[in-house]
Every structure is written in C-alpha cells, then in structure tokens.
Amino acid sequence: MNENSLIYKTLSDTPLFKGQDSSFLSRMAESAVTLRCEKGKVLFVHDEQAERFYVIRHGWIKLFRETLDGAQAVIDITTTGDTFGETALFQNNLYPYSAEAVESSEVISLPLHLLNTEIDTNPQFTKSFLFSIAKEKDRQDKEIEHASIQNAPQRICCFLLRLTDQSNKGKTIIHLPYDKMFIAAKLGMQAETFSRALKKLKTDTGIRVKGSSIEVDNVEQLSNYACQACSFEFPCKDIKRKAS
Amino acid sequence: MNENSLIYKTLSDTPLFKGQDSSFLSRMAESAVTLRCEKGKVLFVHDEQAERFYVIRHGWIKLFRETLDGAQAVIDITTTGDTFGETALFQNNLYPYSAEAVESSEVISLPLHLLNTEIDTNPQFTKSFLFSIAKEKDRQDKEIEHASIQNAPQRICCFLLRLTDQSNKGKTIIHLPYDKMFIAAKLGMQAETFSRALKKLKTDTGIRVKGSSIEVDNVEQLSNYACQACSFEFPCKDIKRKAS
DNA sequence: CGAGGGTTTGAAGTGCATCAAATAGTGTGG
DNA sequence: CCACACTATTTGATGCACTTCAAACCCTCG
Numbered sequence: 327m328n329e330n331s332l333i334y335k336t337l338s339d340t341p342l343f344k345g346q347d348s349s350f351l352s353r354m355a356e357s358a359v360t361l362r363c364e365k366g367k368v369l370f371v372h373d374e375q376a377e378r379f380y381v382i383r384h385g386w387i388k389l390f391r392e393t394l395d396g397a398q399a400v401i402d403i404t405t406t407g408d409t410f411g412e413t414a415l416f417q418n419n420l421y422p423y424s425a426e427a428v429e430s431s432e433v434i435s436l437p438l439h440l441l442n443t444e445i446d447t448n449p450q451f452t453k454s455f456l457f458s459i460a461k462e463k464d465r466q467d468k469e470i471e472h473a474s475i476q477n478a479p480q481r482i483c484c485f486l487l488r489l490t491d492q493s494n495k496g497k498t499i500i501h502l503p504y505d506k507m508f509i510a511a512k513l514g515m516q517a518e519t520f521s522r523a524l525k526k527l528k529t530d531t532g533i534r535v536k537g538s539s540i541e542v543d544n545v546e547q548l549s550n551y552a553c554q555a556c557s558f559e560f561p562c563k564d565i566k567r568k569a570s
Numbered sequence: 571m572n573e574n575s576l577i578y579k580t581l582s583d584t585p586l587f588k589g590q591d592s593s594f595l596s597r598m599a600e601s602a603v604t605l606r607c608e609k610g611k612v613l614f615v616h617d618e619q620a621e622r623f624y625v626i627r628h629g630w631i632k633l634f635r636e637t638l639d640g641a642q643a644v645i646d647i648t649t650t651g652d653t654f655g656e657t658a659l660f661q662n663n664l665y666p667y668s669a670e671a672v673e674s675s676e677v678i679s680l681p682l683h684l685l686n687t688e689i690d691t692n693p694q695f696t697k698s699f700l701f702s703i704a705k706e707k708d709r710q711d712k713e714i715e716h717a718s719i720q721n722a723p724q725r726i727c728c729f730l731l732r733l734t735d736q737s738n739k740g741k742t743i744i745h746l747p748y749d750k751m752f753i754a755a756k757l758g759m760q761a762e763t764f765s766r767a768l769k770k771l772k773t774d775t776g777i778r779v780k781g782s783s784i785e786v787d788n789v790e791q792l793s794n795y796a797c798q799a800c801s802f803e804f805p806c807k808d809i810k811r812k813a814s
Numbered sequence: 815c816g817a818g819g820g821t822t823t824g825a826a827g828t829g830c831a832t833c834a835a836a837t838a839g840t841g842t843g844g
Numbered sequence: 845c846c847a848c849a850c851t852a853t854t855t856g857a858t859g860c861a862c863t864t865c866a867a868a869c870c871c872t873c874g
Contacts, residue, residue: 372801391715391801399715399801416704422711445700449693456689456700460660463707467666470714471635471643474758477861507820514718519862521822537871557616557635557643721829751852763830765854781839 333358333434340381342409342458346451350444359435363427369411371424376414378435382406385431386504388511389423400511403428403504413459415441428508468558473514476555478523479530481513483552486533486540487560495546502538527551577602577678584625586653586702590695594688603679613655613669613677620658620665622679626650629675630748632755633667644755647672647748657703659686672752712802717758720799722767723774725757727796728806730777730784736805739790746782771795 334355337343343351360383363369369380372391380387382405389401389410401423404410414421415438444451472481489500502509510520524535531551534541542548549560578599581587587595604627607613613624616635624631626649633645633654645667648654658665659682688695716725733744746753754764768779775795778785786792793804800806 393719393801394798397719397799399719401711401714413704413708416701417708422708445697449696452693452696452700453689456696456703457660459700459703459707460657463657463703463710464661464666466707466710466714467645470645470710470717473714473717475637475641475643505820516863517821518823518864522862525822554638555641557637749852760831761853762832762855766830769854 329360330355330358333360336381336383336407336434340407340409341461342412342455344454346454350448350451354436354440357437357440361433361435362430363433364430365427367427369425369427369433370421372422373420376411376417376419376421376438379409379411379414379438379441380425381409381434381436383432383434385427385433386429386508387431387433388426388428388508390426390511391423398511400508400514403508403512405503412438412441414438415445428504471557476552478513478515478519479527480552480555481515482509482520482523482527483531483548484556485509485513486542487545487548487552490542490545490548492545492560496544498542498545500540500542502540506538573604574599577604580625580627580651580678584651584653585705586656586699588698590698594692594695598680598684601681601684605677605679606674607671607677608674609671611671613671614665615668616666617664620655620661620663620682623653623655623658623682623685624669625653625678625680627676627678629671629677630673630752631675631677632670632672632752634670635667642755644752644758647752647756649747656682656685658682659689672748712806715801720796722757722759722763723771724796724799725759726753726764726767727771727775727792728800729753729757730786731789731792731796731804732806734786734789734792736789740788742786742789744784744786746784750782 334351337351337354337358338346343354361369363385369387370376384406387404387408387410389404391399391401393399402410410425411421419438441455445455472484476484486500489503490498506520506524507517510517513520515523527533528535531547532543533548553560578595581595581598581602582590587598605613607629613631614620628650631648631652631654633648635643635645637643646654654669655665663682685699689699716728720728730744733747734742750764750768751761754761757764759767771777772779775791776787777792797804797806
C-alpha cells in the first residue's frame with residue numbers, strides 16, 4: 327500500500343470521517359501532509375491563526391491552554407485516530423488550544439478550508455460532523471461532573487475503568503497509556519496527589535500497581551468504588567475514548 | 571398578535587433557529603405547546619425517554635444530574651431564549667439531564683422528531699445546528715478551565731464580569747439574575763462558600779453588594795482580578811450567555 | 815556510571831466543605 | 845399593617861482534601 331492510500335485508510339477510520347464518500351476522502355488524502363514529531367514538539371499554540379487540522383496516526387498529543395499567571399489547563403490527551411484543531415472552524419479560525427506531542431508521534435495535517443467547503447456542500451458530512459461534536463460535548467459534560475463530584479481516588483478509578491474492557495467484570499491487567507504526570511494533569515490534579523490517591527485506591531480496592539501496569543482482580547469492585555459518586559451507570563460507555 | 575405568531579417570534583429569536591426559513595419555523599410553531607411552570611416544577615428527569623425539547627419564554631430553568639449518593643451537579647441555569655433537552659437527539663432519545671424551574675417560568679415545548687427530520691432534510695439547518703453546538707461546546711470548554719484553575723472569589727468575579735456590558739470599563743451596577751444559592755450551585759460551590767468568597771471579593775476589589783445588586787467602580791479592575799487566572803483575554807466574549 | 819526526568823514521601827499550609835446557629839428577607843394570613 | 849412561617853443568606857468553628865515546597869528515590873538512557 328502506498329503512502330496516499332495509507333492516509334486514506336487512516337482518515338476513513340476516524341469517527342469524523344467514517345462512512346464518508348470516497349471522493350471527499352480522496353480529496354482530503356491528496357492534500358494531506360504527514361508529520362513526525364518528537365516528544366515536546368509544539369504543533370500550534372492557542373489563538374494562532376489556523377490553516378490546518380490534524381489526525382493522529384500514532385502517539386499522544388496533549389491539548390492545553392496556559393493562563394496569564396502560568397497555570398496550565400489540560401483539555402485532553404489524544405491518541406491514534408483522534409482529530410484535533412478542527413474546531414478552529416467555529417472560532418474564527420483561531421486555534422482554541424495549544425497542541426504538543428507528549429510522546430514521539432506521527433500526525434496527518436489537513437487544510438481546514440476543505441472541511442469548510444464540505445460543510446457548505448455535503449449535507450451528509452455536516453450531519454456526521456454534528457453528531458461527532460455532540461458526542462464530544464456529551465463526553466465533556468460528564469467530565470465536568472466527574473471533576474466536580476468525584477474525589478481524587480475516584481477520578482483515578484474512573485479513568486482506569488475507561489481503560490478496561492468493560493464487559494469483562496473479572497480479573498484484568500491495565501496498562502497506563504502514558505506518564506502518570508500527564509494522567510494527573512488530565513485529571514486536574516498534582517503529580518503528588520495522583521501518587522497518594524493511587525496508593526489509597528490500592529488499599530481501598532486491592533489493585534496492584536507495578537510500574538505502568540495495574541492488576542485488577544475484580545473490575546466490578548472498581549466500578550462500585552467510582553460510580554457511586556457519578557450520575558451514570560456503569561459501564562459508562564459514552565465516555566470511552568473518541569476512537570472507540 | 572395571536573399566540574401562534576408569538577411562538578413563531580420566540581422561536582425565530584433563539585440562536586438555534588435564527589435565520590431559518592419560515593416554513594420550517596411555522597411547522598414548529600404549529601406543534602408547539604406553551605407550558606407555565608411554578609418554581610420547583612420538574613419538566614423531565616435524567617434518562618427519561620425524550621419526546622420533546624423546550625425553548626424558554628421567560629423564567630429560569632435549572633439543568634442538573636444527581637449521583638447515586640445524592641450529590642447534585644448543576645449543568646446549567648438557562649433563561650429566556652435558551653433551548654434545552656434538544657441534545658437528547660444524540661443520546662438515543664434519552665434526556666441527558668433533569669430540568670426543573672427555579673422561578674415560575676413559561677416554556678414552549680416542541681416535538682423532537684421535527685428536529686430529527688429537519689436534520690435529515692434541511693442542510694442549512696443542520697449547519698446552523700452544528701455551529702450552535704460547537705459554540706456550546708466552546709463555552710463548556712471554558713467552564714472546565716475556570717472550574718479547575720480559578721478559586722472561588724475569581725469564579726464569582728468572572729461570573730459578574732459576564733453580566734456586565736464588557737465594552738464599558740468604568741462604573742456600573744450589576745443585578746444578580748437569580749438567587750445566590752443557584753449562582754453558587756452553578757459555579758460549583760456551597761452557598762456558604764459563595765457568601766464568604768463574595769465578601770473577600772468585596773475587600774479585594776472594592777465592589778459594594780446591596781442585596782441582589784452590586785456596584786462596581788471599575789470594571790477593568792474586576793477583569794484584572796479574575797482574568798489573570800484564565801487563558802482568555804478580557805473581554806471573554808465567547809463565554810457570554812447563549813441568548814446574547 | 816552519572817545526569818535528568820519521573821515518582822514517591824514527608825511536612826506544612828490553604829481553600830473549600832460541613833455542621834450548627836444566628837440573622838435577614840419574603841410572602842402569608844389575619 | 846403586623847406577626848408568623850419559611851427560606852435565603854451570613855457567620856463561626858472545625859475538619860478534610862488537595863496543594864505546595866522540599867527532598868529522597870528510582871529508572872532509564874546516553
């Protein structure tokens with residue numbers, strides 16, 4: 327398979343473009359540029375003029391904003407199959423956050439104006455985009471609730487649950503997808519708090535932490551621990567990663 | 571003007587329907603039912619099957635969810651011109667939150683299936699819906715940041731700023747739109763915390779609180795106080811109420 | 815092996831929540 | 845127009861969760 331059809335395949339696998347007609351996807355693929363980024367590489371910064379948006383081939387990209395007094399708010403940590411930067415379309419073509427690789431990654435960059443044209447001329451895509459954003463919004467909605475109602479160990483527990491195959495209630499091993507530092511940031515807590523909260527989670531639920539992998543004897547016990555402080559029943563399927 | 575054309579006018583003034591063609595709006599207006607609700611009236615509850623969505627004629631409606639252990643997360647407090655319940659379309663026709671009047675209010679109820687049909691057949695509306703949800707999502711995005719980065723007095727200050735005419739930097743009087751209790755809930759803090767934080771804001775910025783109206787000598791000073799802990803420049807126009 | 819970042823631990827401080835009670839405000843019926 | 849009932853708001857005292865600062869440890873990679 328050549329580079330171009332690889333890109334085509336990646337695009338057609340993303341939620342945003344799934345089921346779209348091939349002429350549109352081909353046009354996209356033709357304008358695509360593949361970028362390799364080292365850890366720490368900044369793809370764009372908040373409020374910068376936006377010309378392109380991105381699809382992740384592999385790796386992890388942190389989306390964040392910085393305040394005047396130096397604090398950082400992590401919007402999301404995205405991975406393979408996720409798109410980012412496309413919502414600049416709705417923000418006067420300014421990026422609504424900054425994007426930085428937290429692992430060495432490979433991303434596809436695409437012109438925003440193609441999306442714009444498509445919204446004006448392809449109702450099927452517009453509808454698909456609408457559903458995709460609505461899903462995003464729903465996910466966010468739940469995150470607001472989690473942040474305000476769950477305590478630190480529960481938030482970690484909830485995060486772990488979303489990494490498991492939720493249909494399996496029994497024993498399983500979870501691999502943390504990236505540094506604990508970044509998980510802490512994504513969950514809106516300090517690295518120290520994360521460390522201590524994970525320890526508490528260990529004594530409360532009997533999970534075993536070995537570096538970046540975590541052994542769980544009973545997934546259901548985890549869900550009892552986290553989901554009592556949540557308005558959604560487990561499995562909270564809608565909050566799973568966009569790519570799924 | 572008869573009831574029907576009053577409804578038509580209300581609809582055409584909401585962000586979601588602004589600029590839509592009149593045949594669509596007329597069809598909507600014909601299926602509309604006006605409801606008067608007393609304070610405390612519950613319009614629907616979370617996860618209930620959704621048949622209709624709502625537009626507020628006047629009053630205040632609280633959107634919220636409750637957790638298994640009894641805590642309540644306030645999603646939003648909406649008012650005149652706002653729509654709610656329409657996102658059930660993207661949630662398998664289940665309401666994603668509960669809705670309750672916090673003041674006696676008047677709302678228009680409309681069948682969800684009309685929206686659904688329109689999305690399938692009216693690209694212009696679909697596009698408008700897309701932009702409307704994207705704006706909502708953006709607003710939410712900022713609220714996540716605020717909740718995680720600003721402290722209680724800053725959050726209140728930010729809330730007050732959004733009630734002012736942001737082009738006027740000088741003296742002004744702000745009227746709180748609803749009970750302090752509900753403002754506290756919307757900002758994710760306890761009533762007691764709200765009271766104390768407002769007092770601190772008073773000593774820090776020199777505002778004067780008299781019941782539900784607040785005198786401000788210098789709007790710019792308020793923005794310095796709140797916006798240094800925010801990644802958005804003042805005036806943060808995009809976070810203003812949906813209706814504006 | 816040594817440097818540097820990630821992670822853990824300890825000690826101390828801060829902010830918000832909670833519980834309890836006083837006070838202010840509002841609407842009611844008399 | 846007043847007294848009462850009820851709710852909203854404020855205040856005080858206390859506790860807990862998370863943060864902050866500091867230092868140790870650990871792991872990986874040149």
